[in-house]
Amino acid sequence: MNSTDPAQATIQAPCAPRRGRPRSEAAEQAIVEAVLRLLDSGTSLGGMSVEGIAAEAGVGKATIYRRWPNKDALLLDVLVRTELAEPEYVGGSVRDTLVEIMEFFRESALARRERPSVAAFADQFRAVPELHKRYHEQVLEPRRARLRGLLAIGVAGGEVRADIDLDLLGEILVGPMLSRTMLHPHADLDDPKLSATIVDTLLQGIAPVRSGT
Amino acid sequence: MNSTDPAQATIQAPCAPRRGRPRSEAAEQAIVEAVLRLLDSGTSLGGMSVEGIAAEAGVGKATIYRRWPNKDALLLDVLVRTELAEPEYVGGSVRDTLVEIMEFFRESALARRERPSVAAFADQFRAVPELHKRYHEQVLEPRRARLRGLLAIGVAGGEVRADIDLDLLGEILVGPMLSRTMLHPHADLDDPKLSATIVDTLLQGIAPVRSGT
Amino acid sequence: MNSTDPAQATIQAPCAPRRGRPRSEAAEQAIVEAVLRLLDSGTSLGGMSVEGIAAEAGVGKATIYRRWPNKDALLLDVLVRTELAEPEYVGGSVRDTLVEIMEFFRESALARRERPSVAAFADQFRAVPELHKRYHEQVLEPRRARLRGLLAIGVAGGEVRADIDLDLLGEILVGPMLSRTMLHPHADLDDPKLSATIVDTLLQGIAPVRSGT
Amino acid sequence: MNSTDPAQATIQAPCAPRRGRPRSEAAEQAIVEAVLRLLDSGTSLGGMSVEGIAAEAGVGKATIYRRWPNKDALLLDVLVRTELAEPEYVGGSVRDTLVEIMEFFRESALARRERPSVAAFADQFRAVPELHKRYHEQVLEPRRARLRGLLAIGVAGGEVRADIDLDLLGEILVGPMLSRTMLHPHADLDDPKLSATIVDTLLQGIAPVRSGT
DNA sequence: CGATAACCGAGACGGTACGTCGAGTCTTGGC
């Protein structure tokens, strides 16, 4: 990822006009799929070029720039679109649901299509606030809200202590997955017990069982 | 950050020859300092160019490429070199030492010089294993070992449960700092109570104090 | 003049495509004129850089490389384009026409724009046959054919002996001009009688008038 | 051939110092031979680099620059040194001697070692007067003087007309060889009758035998 | 139904940076 840096750019999803020939739905799809195909064929997100994408998609460069203001916006959009849909967590104890959530993160991280990874944008998030804003609004905040809701239920049901910052809790939970995605991209994510271990460790704490016991 | 991607590159610190005019120590320093100076003056890590660095350092491009195989290697090297030195954690309870460690991470993340941030490399770590290897060996693994040692003391002293994967524990601890650096680079890191909160949350667990007790 | 030597390069005049935005006629002209302007301002052909030309022309380097495969091809093309147009030699005796032709060569050699001189390519002609081929086809052969035609008329009209290799004759005639361009570039070319002297010397021979006379 | 052009450089043969260790004769020879060897192995004069020469000669670059002020000076020096020694023209008619001289030129042009050809310097002669001066003094002028002497004998003996500029005559004679070296480097030089043809053509003139006869 | 506005693929445009190479100079240790 680079762009010439000046960190301006207004990141936005494709914006529609009103008159004349309408934009080709097919072209848009071809572009996104071309990115995915290139990713599959070994190109890293950062090593992607708009020219390459256009060629792979059989599309003119202008057709891309008509839809996204720049390369980063396109790539981030692909990232957002390929975010796995988080399942509805309906029944069960809060503990079990937390494990389910962690499993979702683990599988997301494993997913072949997860390759367009947030990692590629971490640096841009700092430099291009719009980029971060978009990802935050579309992915991070909804996820965080959902988690907060769940934990609130846990608090109400007595499964979770009431004096805890729920957002911080989310960050702690996500920590290991994030660490393995960002800092140790070759780390092992295959162990299906990982999620349960994390949740239980956090629930029980790491200090030996207290007092009277 | 980009490079032409092919993810080959042999990342290594400048390797010295033995015959002929020796490499100029001054030049090397000038280069690293030029990077830092550019960072200060607003250039983002990703927006840095070798040509700009050479100019700022008053050095020929070849002098840079003689020492590092490409831009990324140089930038990573600067990142490694500017990593704050982790203090010796000598006395006190394990809990207090953990808080100190977290404070170190928080301050690192805040530090002006932290701007050459890991975030810029997260994507490269996936694509260029040598890059990751170097960072892992020089920064991550030492840090992890230190943490493991400390937690082992905690286990021995009865402050930490014995049945926990210490590396995983490290990942959990670091989680919030990582999350705020990578995913929420504009997040608040100023609260000095944050470290204690995280450590204590983890020590006590988030489930209400357990029964019979 | 140098290039990295390997003497491959396919020298050709700018070749047009058929689809997409057509090549800018203006850019092409700007490039050639920039070369000429630089020549005027003192830069020697050999000391010319593509970067300098691009800058002077207000054009991207790629725009140059899109049209010519390398620096030498561009420079040769400029040389060919600035070759003075040989006048039509219509009336008069063959002797007078030969003098006219020699005058043309003399004036070409003198011409300000003659500065992009063949001399700069003499070495390349040996190493890069395509370069020579192009110059031969576009400049040398037409000139030689014209000369051959004229001399043939001379033979028919009894002004020139019939047993002479007309191409060799051409080489002999051109000799002094070539010598002064290549070996004695500071030699005197101002004497307007030079051409007549050469032609008459050659017509009459250098041996004293023969026999009966 | 290029150099950064500024056409200054003081061209001179290796100039000796006075104190300390004397210059290695062997090194000098190794350098010249390295150039010749590179020429043999296909490198063109223009495509030669000082670094390559130094490597081929097993010599430091400084050792070269201690002897010649720059690349062109070295190359010209090699050119001058490899100039074939012109034979003594002792007996026979002036016509026969002229043919011998032309043969010498033809063989020089053919000679394997003639590859370090004047052609490579034609452009530099214009831009770097010192370069031309040296070649002129060491090669061209002696040759011209010898020719002038011979022709003077011819005039005295009645073989050559008295009213002719002898230097111009030399240029006319050399013309075809020069043309074939410079403009038609792939031209045929194998015909041993060529020299006689040129000389006789010039002696007799190209106009039909004159009147009264 | 014909005009017209916005689309489309292709590819050229001015730029910036890449990583490499070479020129001519400087600096080691060693003879």
Added chain:
DNA sequence: GCCAAGACTCGACGTACCGTCTCGGTTATCG
């Protein structure tokens, strides 16, 4: 003061992309 080796600065090479701008041609919708 020489030597080989190889550093140094500088500047150009030819390539690759960026984001923009034309081309000629196509396709919906409006008048």
